[in-house]
Amino acid sequence: MTNVFIVVISFLLVVTLVQLVRVGQLLGDIRKKDFNVVTETDNKRQSFLMLIVGLAFLASCVWQYFAWNPLLLPSASSEHGVIIDELMRFTMILIISVFFLLHLFLFYFLHKYKKSSDKHKAYYYTHNNKLEYIWTIVPAIILTGVILYGLNVWDRITNADTSEASVIEVYGKQFGWNARYPGEDQKLGSHDYKLVGGANALGIDIDDVNSLDDKVTRELHLVVGKPVLMKLRSQDIIHSAFMPHFRVQMNCVPGMTTQFVFTPTKTTKEMKMLEGDDFEYVLLCNKICGVAHYNMQMKVVVETQEEYDAWLLKQGTLSEKLLTQK
Amino acid sequence: MSDHHNETFLSKYIFSLDHKMIAKQFLITGMFMGVVGMLMSILFRLQLSNPGESFAVLEWFLGEKWAPDGVLDPNMYLALVTMHGTILIFWVLTAGLTGTFANFLIPLQIGARDMASGFINMLSYWFFFAATIVLLTSLFVETGPASAGWTIYPPLSALPQAIPGSGLGQDLWLIAMTLFIVSSLLGGLNYIVTILNLRTKGMSMTRLPLVMWALFIVAILGVLSFPVLLSASLLLVFDRTFGTSFYLSDIVIAGEALHHTGGSPILFEHLFWFLGHPEVYIILLPALGIVSEVISVNSRKPIFGYKAMVISLMAIAFLSFIVWGHHMFITGMDPFLGSVFTFTTLLIAIPSAVKVFNYLATLWRGSIRFTPAMLFAIGFVSTFITGGLTGIVLGDSALDINVHDTYFVVGHFHIVMGLSAIYGMFAGVYHWFPKMYGKMMNKKLGYIHFWVTFISAYGVFFPMHFLGLAGLPRRYYSNTAFPMFEGLTNINEIITFFAIVGGIVQVLFIFNFFYSIFYGTKASKNPWGSTTLEWTTPIERIHGNWPGEIPTVRRWAYDYSKPGHDTDFVPQTEPLKEGEEEH
Ligand code: HEM
Numbered sequence: 001m002t003n004v005f006i007v008v009i010s011f012l013l014v015v016t017l018v019q020l021v022r023v024g025q026l027l028g029d030i031r032k033k034d035f036n037v038v039t040e041t042d043n044k045r046q047s048f049l050m051l052i053v054g055l056a057f058l059a060s061c062v063w064q065y066f067a068w069n070p071l072l073l074p075s076a077s078s079e080h081g082v083i084i085d086e087l088m089r090f091t092m093i094l095i096i097s098v099f100f101l102l103h104l105f106l107f108y109f110l111h112k113y114k115k116s117s118d119k120h121k122a123y124y125y126t127h128n129n130k131l132e133y134i135w136t137i138v139p140a141i142i143l144t145g146v147i148l149y150g151l152n153v154w155d156r157i158t159n160a161d162t163s164e165a166s167v168i169e170v171y172g173k174q175f176g177w178n179a180r181y182p183g184e185d186q187k188l189g190s191h192d193y194k195l196v197g198g199a200n201a202l203g204i205d206i207d208d209v210n211s212l213d214d215k216v217t218r219e220l221h222l223v224v225g226k227p228v229l230m231k232l233r234s235q236d237i238i239h240s241a242f243m244p245h246f247r248v249q250m251n252c253v254p255g256m257t258t259q260f261v262f263t264p265t266k267t268t269k270e271m272k273m274l275e276g277d278d279f280e281y282v283l284l285c286n287k288i289c290g291v292a293h294y295n296m297q298m299k300v301v302v303e304t305q306e307e308y309d310a311w312l313l314k315q316g317t318l319s320e321k322l323l324t325q326k
Numbered sequence: 327m328s329d330h331h332n333e334t335f336l337s338k339y340i341f342s343l344d345h346k347m348i349a350k351q352f353l354i355t356g357m358f359m360g361v362v363g364m365l366m367s368i369l370f371r372l373q374l375s376n377p378g379e380s381f382a383v384l385e386w387f388l389g390e391k392w393a394p395d396g397v398l399d400p401n402m403y404l405a406l407v408t409m410h411g412t413i414l415i416f417w418v419l420t421a422g423l424t425g426t427f428a429n430f431l432i433p434l435q436i437g438a439r440d441m442a443s444g445f446i447n448m449l450s451y452w453f454f455f456a457a458t459i460v461l462l463t464s465l466f467v468e469t470g471p472a473s474a475g476w477t478i479y480p481p482l483s484a485l486p487q488a489i490p491g492s493g494l495g496q497d498l499w500l501i502a503m504t505l506f507i508v509s510s511l512l513g514g515l516n517y518i519v520t521i522l523n524l525r526t527k528g529m530s531m532t533r534l535p536l537v538m539w540a541l542f543i544v545a546i547l548g549v550l551s552f553p554v555l556l557s558a559s560l561l562l563v564f565d566r567t568f569g570t571s572f573y574l575s576d577i578v579i580a581g582e583a584l585h586h587t588g589g590s591p592i593l594f595e596h597l598f599w600f601l602g603h604p605e606v607y608i609i610l611l612p613a614l615g616i617v618s619e620v621i622s623v624n625s626r627k628p629i630f631g632y633k634a635m636v637i638s639l640m641a642i643a644f645l646s647f648i649v650w651g652h653h654m655f656i657t658g659m660d661p662f663l664g665s666v667f668t669f670t671t672l673l674i675a676i677p678s679a680v681k682v683f684n685y686l687a688t689l690w691r692g693s694i695r696f697t698p699a700m701l702f703a704i705g706f707v708s709t710f711i712t713g714g715l716t717g718i719v720l721g722d723s724a725l726d727i728n729v730h731d732t733y734f735v736v737g738h739f740h741i742v743m744g745l746s747a748i749y750g751m752f753a754g755v756y757h758w759f760p761k762m763y764g765k766m767m768n769k770k771l772g773y774i775h776f777w778v779t780f781i782s783a784y785g786v787f788f789p790m791h792f793l794g795l796a797g798l799p800r801r802y803y804s805n806t807a808f809p810m811f812e813g814l815t816n817i818n819e820i821i822t823f824f825a826i827v828g829g830i831v832q833v834l835f836i837f838n839f840f841y842s843i844f845y846g847t848k849a850s851k852n853p854w855g856s857t858t859l860e861w862t863t864p865i866e867r868i869h870g871n872w873p874g875e876i877p878t879v880r881r882w883a884y885d886y887s888k889p890g891h892d893t894d895f896v897p898q899t900e901p902l903k904e905g906e907e908e909h
């Protein structure tokens with residue numbers, strides 16, 4: 001019912017406005033003045049509005065920043081995440097300053113150079129190559145800095161050393177995730193999508209000896225301070241494994257394996273102390289994948305080596321799960 | 327011209343060959359689709375701000391099936407998002423924007439009687455019309471319209487088992503897009519040929535108004551990139567219907583292992599974005615052109631750095647072909663390739679910055695007249711600054727890792743492309759309406775329209791950056807599945823509030839538009855005191871544009887407030903005085 005009211009009221013408001021405008025137009029006709037010519041008063045009013053609304057807009061941006069900053073992601077919980085955050089801070093400071101600077105110029109010029117009868121003609125000024133060079137070269141220099149800094153960070157992330165890293169597979173499907181741990185041998189067994197089915201949700205080839213001690217889990221447990229090499233696969237369509245707290249995201253693409261290396265630095269317990277008791281790390285899906293895309297998640301736990309070992313011990317191996325069933 | 331007299335209703339308004347009528351057909355179809363797309367966004371915004379709540383409007387529009395008890399169905403959510411994006415990007419801001427202004431302005435501003443081929447021009451509109459009908463039909467099919475996002479990534483878009491919209495809905499989407507591409511290629515070729523061949527005497531390329539340059543470059547971009555989308559879609563059609571495996575491999579879905587092996591969905595992404603990125607400039611450049619005209623005319627000052635403006639348009643257009651990978655940083659692409667795309671992407675910021683500085687320099691010491699068109703042009707400069715700057719974050723591969731596909735992206739592209747182009751379109755309509763219909767649009771309504779739109783548009787899209795920085799993914803039906811997003815509801819409510827206000831105020835514009843066509847005050851021949859050729863045509867619109875000879879052009883398009891002249895503008899047709907320098 002309220003909806004109907006809202007619609008009706010907005011409609012009436014619009015009609016009223018329109019009637020007002022028509023009256024204005026008729027008055028203009030009577031006075032033989034073209035109603036739509038922009039007058040000196042219009043210029044004054046609009047340029048003043050420009051200044052006021054413009055400044056209010058900038059102020060609202062500041063307000064949003066302070067009001068919503070606490071809602072943003074906490075600082076990174078991974079080694080590479082820290083350098084991403086630094087790059088982000090640098091970039092943000094840069095773009096926010098330019099944002100304010102250019103807008104201030106814009107609103108000021110609009111106000112200052114409004115047309116009015118007590119001013120002369122506009123200044124006929126067609127070009128100035130020197131200026132043009134300056135404002136090509138200065139941004140070019142600044143951007144070179146941004147690019148070099150960015151590529152350096154990118155390089156450190158994507159070329160991270162994987163020799164120490166423990167391998168974990170993350171497997172996405174409509175609409176859930178699994179993780180697979182390689183077991184004692186530190187090797188993941190091979191897989192074939194034709195084998196997917198029943199208890200073998202990931203299509204693991206049991207004839208491969210490496211598969212026997214693999215463990216498939218519903219949660220992703222990670223050891224604090226220890227690098228992981230995440231291998232990602234998908235069963236059906238493209239998903240994306242997004243772990244915002246770690247600044248980790250990588251697509252899961254059917255038919256291929258992708259990877260991401262990172263090192264968690266804060267345990268879930270530590271994060272609960274910092275962020276509140278209900279804090280949990282999550283892995284969520286960030287590539288549109290169907291009706292429950294918005295709820296495709298997996299719990300992530302970062303813990304100490306001992307806790308991790310104890311947890312892993314409790315998880316059954318594939319051979320236990322599949323062979324006993326056969 | 328004499329053929330004016332024996333025109334029937336059909337040949338004048340429907341199967342018209344006249345570029346001015348075809349432009350209006352594009353404009354009005356575009357406006358209609360704009361309303362449809364906008365309504366869709368308001369429907370799904372209700373779900374985002376009030377997840378799971380019942381709304382009577384949802385049930386009215388979508389029926390019991392897609393909004394049981396007034397609660398939006400999650401599949402329908404994705405369908406609405408997909409159709410909203412498709413409609414606004416292609417139907418409103420590609421065909422609606424370019425189709426309108428290229429058709430309307432090109433012959434008038436270069437001094438031609440019509441397009442190179444009026445017939446092809448008409449075909450271009452009718453293909454577009456057919457595409458529109460097919461797309462709208464898809465809204466009513468049993469399994470719902472296409473739902474895989476406007477980017478239609480396979481396998482999601484290829485497999486009806488994955489989402490119901492990928493059945494008949496996706497087929498219709500692909501057919502509509504094929505018709506659309508045909509339309510845009512026909513139009514584009516016509517624009518290119520016309521600008522190259524039909525310029526009147528004296529209209530050298532360097533005397534073209536900037537909007538002509540923009541439309542010319544856009545046409546080239548379209549002709550080079552749309553065929554790639556067409557082939558990508560054709561391969562997708564093969565995969566969907568004939569069992570090929572271009573994009574599909576190793577898939578188990580709905581308990582069944584599909585036979586496809588060896589394909590790669592990533593291939594589709596490459597092909598798609600090879601069009602997709604130029605596409606965003608296809609949307610943006612006409613707006614850049616329109617805004618250049620409007621700012622110059624209303625500052626009563628030449629556009630600053632004409633040559634730099636043309637070169638930067640070209641640079642942007644060229645670079646737009648080698649940056650598509652920035653949409654794919656986290657698809658597992660070779661990190662080195664990622665670096666290359668970061669490099670090329672961030673380079674685009676340079677010509678973009680040049681454009682902004684030149685706009686500011688044009689305003690500097692101008693004599694600024696605040697018409698509604700000018701206000702929207704100013705709005706454009708603001709959104710172009712804001713959105714361009716957030717692009718520096720997204721283009722940086724290392725930063726993109728954590729904001730890719732979040733609401734930060736949604737905020738960015740709506741501001742830099744959606745709002746900028748819509749503002750450009752509004753500026754163009756307000757500015758050239760007197761030429762199109764011989765009437766003035768109401769100024770006061772225009773003012774209100776601008777201010778409410780400007781405020782609510784930033785109210786919608788600026789807060790989205792914060793959602794994204796809080797980690798919220800886009801294309802989520804609801805944010806309630808994750809405790810970490812609970813605090814964001816309040817932001818979502820603000821966004822929806824502004825979306826509704828911003829949506830409603832568009833009624834003023836639509837009213838103003840149609841009311842003015844019929845009852846607006848009569849426009850004078852050159853109401854804005856503009857130098858360009860279109861304002862030398864008679865108020866009464868005729869086939870062939872000029873009653874007698876086509877005028878000869880004798881100077882560039884930007885002689886505003888030139889010293890040594892009595893008026894503050896010198897039409898392009900006026901010969902240089904003795905000893906007068908061109909500029
Ligand atoms: C009142 C105005 C508008 C509102 C409230 C609005 C809102 C939204 C929202 C919230 C989304 C993201 C939905 C999601 O990812 O779950 C979206 C998607 C999108 N919008 Fe808009 N939008 C508006 C106008 C526009 C305009 C003017 C354009 C033109 C460029 C546009 C183009 C798009 C595109 C391309 C998408 C992406 C669709 C996809 O993910 O496949 N929108 N819109």
Ligand SMILES: [Cu+2]
Pocket residue numbers: 172173174175238239240285286287288289293296
């Ligand atoms: Cu998913």
Ligand SMILES: [Cu+2]
Pocket residue numbers: 602603606649650652653
């Ligand atoms: Cu792009």
